[in-house]
Amino acid sequence: MSMHARLQLLALVLLAAWLGPAQAATRAWLDRDRIEAGETTTLNIETDQADAQMPDFSALVPDFVLSGHSSHRGTEATASGRRARVLFAVALQPRREGVLTLPALRVGAETTSPLVLTVAPAATAPASAGEPVFIKAE
Numbered sequence: 001m002s003m004h005a006r007l008q009l010l011a012l013v014l015l016a017a018w019l020g021p022a023q024a025a026t027r028a029w030l031d032r033d034r035i036e037a038g039e040t041t042t043l044n045i046e047t048d049q050a051d052a053q054m055p056d057f058s059a060l061v062p063d064f065v066l067s068g069h070s071s072h073r074g075t076e077a078t079a080s081g082r083r084a085r086v087l088f089a090v091a092l093q094p095r096r097e098g099v100l101t102l103p104a105l106r107v108g109a110e111t112t113s114p115l116v117l118t119v120a121p122a123a124t125a126p127a128s129a130g131e132p133v134f135i136k137a138e
Helices: 003-022
Strands: 026-030 034-036 041-047 064-078 081-094 098-102 115-120
Touching (some): 026 115
Parallel strands (some): 034 115
Antiparallel strands (some): 041 081
């Protein structure tokens, strides 16, 4: 490889490294990807777009009852300076059993990846006295 070609390759690598952090990073995840009918899971969406607004969750309404919308904005220190961090969350209660696909959602200039949630039939056996109970509060 010639010296000129090596310099061009080095310039491309440095340019990619410099531009990489400038691109927005947006991701979505469920706190649980398998639940029983009647239970809820939380859809979390995180982005580094400081000006991002709450996503439009209307595409989820046919398959889910939505509640508990929340958002949190903050900044964190990184090696290259300060980075915005925005977290959106919404509780989802499925309207039916089966394998449900949460579509990609637009967040500012980015789009999340679709997610899959498995909804099993509700357990029919009631809890017995003395068994542990799990309560989640926010």
